[in-house]
Amino acid sequence: MKLVVCIKQVPKVTELPWDEKTGTLRRDLASGMMNPACKHALEAALQIKENHNASITVITMGPPAAEEMLREALAMGADEAILICDWLLAGSDTFATSLVLKEAIKKQCPKFDLILCGAYTADSETAQVGPQLAEELDLPAAAYVEKMEITGKTLRVRRLVDNFRETLEMEFPALVTVSMENYKPRYTSLAGLENAFDQKDVSVLDAKSLGLSSSSIEQKGSRTRVRKVFLRKAQKGNVVLQGAASNVVHEFLDRYQRKIGTVIGKSIEEKKQHDDK
Amino acid sequence: MTTNRRKSIWVFGDYRNYYQNRVTLQLIARAVALAKTINAEVCALIFGHEIDEWIMEYTAHGADRILAIDDPALKSYSTEKYLAIIERLARERDPEIILIGATDFGREFAPRLAKRLKTGLSADCVGLDITEDGLLLQIAPSFGGNMLAEIVTEFHRPQMATVRPGTFKEIPHDYERTAIVERLPLMKGLPKPRVRLIEYERSVEKEHTIENASVIVCGGRGMGNKEKFKKLQELARLLGGDVGATRPVVYAGWAEHNVLVGQAGKHIKPKILFSFGISGAIQHTAGLGEADFIVAINKNPQATMLKMADVAIVGDASDVVNNLIKELKKRIRE
Ligand SMILES: Cc1cc2nc3c(=O)[nH]c(=O)nc-3n(C[C@H](O)[C@H](O)[C@H](O)COP(=O)(O)OP(=O)(O)OC[C@H]3O[C@@H](n4cnc5c(N)ncnc54)[C@H](O)[C@@H]3O)c2cc1C
Numbered sequence: 001m002k003l004v005v006c007i008k009q010v011p012k013v014t015e016l017p018w019d020e021k022t023g024t025l026r027r028d029l030a031s032g033m034m035n036p037a038c039k040h041a042l043e044a045a046l047q048i049k050e051n052h053n054a055s056i057t058v059i060t061m062g063p064p065a066a067e068e069m070l071r072e073a074l075a076m077g078a079d080e081a082i083l084i085c086d087w088l089l090a091g092s093d094t095f096a097t098s099l100v101l102k103e104a105i106k107k108q109c110p111k112f113d114l115i116l117c118g119a120y121t122a123d124s125e126t127a128q129v130g131p132q133l134a135e136e137l138d139l140p141a142a143a144y145v146e147k148m149e150i151t152g153k154t155l156r157v158r159r160l161v162d163n164f165r166e167t168l169e170m171e172f173p174a175l176v177t178v179s180m181e182n183y184k185p186r187y188t189s190l191a192g193l194e195n196a197f198d199q200k201d202v203s204v205l206d207a208k209s210l211g212l213s214s215s216s217i218e219q220k221g222s223r224t225r226v227r228k229v230f231l232r233k234a235q236k237g238n239v240v241l242q243g244a245a246s247n248v249v250h251e252f253l254d255r256y257q258r259k260i261g262t263v264i265g266k267s268i269e270e271k272k273q274h275d276d277k
Numbered sequence: 278m279t280t281n282r283r284k285s286i287w288v289f290g291d292y293r294n295y296y297q298n299r300v301t302l303q304l305i306a307r308a309v310a311l312a313k314t315i316n317a318e319v320c321a322l323i324f325g326h327e328i329d330e331w332i333m334e335y336t337a338h339g340a341d342r343i344l345a346i347d348d349p350a351l352k353s354y355s356t357e358k359y360l361a362i363i364e365r366l367a368r369e370r371d372p373e374i375i376l377i378g379a380t381d382f383g384r385e386f387a388p389r390l391a392k393r394l395k396t397g398l399s400a401d402c403v404g405l406d407i408t409e410d411g412l413l414l415q416i417a418p419s420f421g422g423n424m425l426a427e428i429v430t431e432f433h434r435p436q437m438a439t440v441r442p443g444t445f446k447e448i449p450h451d452y453e454r455t456a457i458v459e460r461l462p463l464m465k466g467l468p469k470p471r472v473r474l475i476e477y478e479r480s481v482e483k484e485h486t487i488e489n490a491s492v493i494v495c496g497g498r499g500m501g502n503k504e505k506f507k508k509l510q511e512l513a514r515l516l517g518g519d520v521g522a523t524r525p526v527v528y529a530g531w532a533e534h535n536v537l538v539g540q541a542g543k544h545i546k547p548k549i550l551f552s553f554g555i556s557g558a559i560q561h562t563a564g565l566g567e568a569d570f571i572v573a574i575n576k577n578p579q580a581t582m583l584k585m586a587d588v589a590i591v592g593d594a595s596d597v598v599n600n601l602i603k604e605l606k607k608r609i610r611e
Pocket of ligand 1: 501
């Protein structure tokens with residue numbers, strides 16, 4: 001069986017440790033990581049590989065630095081890695097990305113049985129690439145998959161969507177996007193990682209080798225355009241309290257305990273202080 | 278092709294959790310406002326079996342037209358069947374805009390529909406408007422930080438967006454309202470779905486839902502550590518509420534994923550929200566659309582979260598938590 005796992009490198013920036021002293025984010029620690037849901041998808045593929053005779057190709061579109069993440073995937077147990085890397089493709093929206101992934105898959109592993117993607121990415125969270133890739137390749141597909149079972153050419157998946165538990169079946173070739181419910185990614189040892197750096201090759205493809213010229217990318221490419229990015233303004237003219245915590249809390253409750261009491265259905269009031277000491 | 282037909286804004290009728298999730302009604306309401314600007318009609322799509330209730334509801338909540346297909350074959354939700362149906366309808370009728378709620382279903386369905394119609398889609402919008410040149414302005418959270426992006430689909434139609442539940446307010450129902458209801462037969466010759474639904478049931482696992490709590494005590498990275506974070510539980514208990522968390526906190530294992538508040542998590546609408554040690558990143562505040570009264574505690578007076586609050590307390594989150602617990606224990610009468 002042939003499995004393809006589409007993975008993405010995402011910045012760790014938004015979850016950067018925060019500097020106790022200065023109160024700012026430690027951007028110096030920013031680096032890329034394999035998107036968590038993609039890692040779960042890879043783990044799912046690895047478990048299939050263990051139980052069925054399968055090989056795994058991991059594929060990513062990204063900057064040269066994404067090679068490191070591919071090495072990690074190889075160390076985890078993937079057999080082959082492909083990096084699609086071209087400045088022409090920078091800024092692609094999901095419409096364009098899924099098109100590029102399709103071209104790469106058609107070229108490098110046309111005989112796949114199952115494509116696995118992460119259900120969403122930590123940096124943009126659109127959850128669109130997987131479903132759009134299914135359309136590109138005209139495949140039966142299911143998103144947010146938590147469990148898979150394979151019998152012969154049939155894939156059975158379990159998932160939770162909008163509070164409904166569903167069991168679905170489809171025939172290979174198919175596509176799933178994997179949620180983070182199950183399939184906790186395995187640990188990769190440093191030795192394994194070093195090996196992956198030494199031994200296995202990462203193939204690099206550019207737009208041209210996929211038959212995508214700049215004009216074809218232009219007309220087939222992104223549909224959406226970001227007009228501007230702006231800072232959301234804060235809305236409220238608010239009450240600001242500051243000072244020692246105990247004073248602030250007193251002041252706060254004195255002013256708002258009625259309001260809070262009404263909401264929680266209990267009476268909140270300061271006890272008469274005559275029995276103190 | 279008729280070119281003089283009135284423009285249409287379509288809203289996909291996602292009725293499956295009607296009573297818990299009002300996103301379709303919220304989209305109809307927003308579509309009504311947008312439609313005025315571009316002189317369009319608002320058309321709700323309903324595919325299913327025995328759907329009269331939804332036809333009535335969507336009419337009462339503001340749709341001008343309903344496209345309904347009532348057929349036993351549509352008894353359960355099916356991405357593939359719906360895709361095939363809407364693809365045909367859209368090719369026949371050229372809607373200007375298609376809006377879909379960002380439910381799990383919507384977020385799987387919309388990207389595929391956009392791909393089939395070869396058009397753009399923006400995900401999880403937190404605002405919609407019309408630009409001066411009549412385009413749909415799609416406002417969506419942008420990568421990291423506090424930024425919002427304005428996105429347009431210039432050259433392709435329909436313009437499509439999925440929209441975060443809770444972003445807009447529904448129009449109160451009015452059962453006197455009328456709409457043009459087109460009941461269409463299920464088209465012939467639709468491709469046979471390749472995904473078979475073997476089993477489905479409403480999840481019975483008691484889902485921990487903070488969506489309906491009237492008081493939420495939300496904690497962020499500024500709580501400092503797991504022990505201090507756990508104190509929020511005590512405060513929440515005193516207030517009869519629930520604890521919510523930001524993503525770094527969930528990633529650090531201080532709280533479970535099911536209490537994550539924001540774009541990637543729950544959308545909450547408490548009457549009172551306490552926000553402790555939270556910066557107020559857009560991905561988090563996207564989940565606070567409907568909080569009535571916000572009390573935020575942050576040691577940084579410039580924090581966005583403080584600016585969004587009704588009461589902004591500048592100070593150490595954990596100190597304030599401890600003092601609140603102590604003081605509430607004294608003051609609350611059962
Ligand atoms: C695609 C995407 C989706 C995301 N989805 C979500 C989501 O659904 N929900 C979510 O929450 N995040 C989400 N995020 C992450 C989000 O961008 C922020 O990183 C996150 O909300 C920040 O959490 P925080 O406020 O707890 O931490 P920080 O931003 O680190 O803020 C900590 C705050 O605590 C204050 N502080 C520090 N010490 C103290 C103290 N002792 N007392 C008082 N205050 C103190 C600091 O001044 C600071 O304001 C998402 C990010 C992306 C890219």
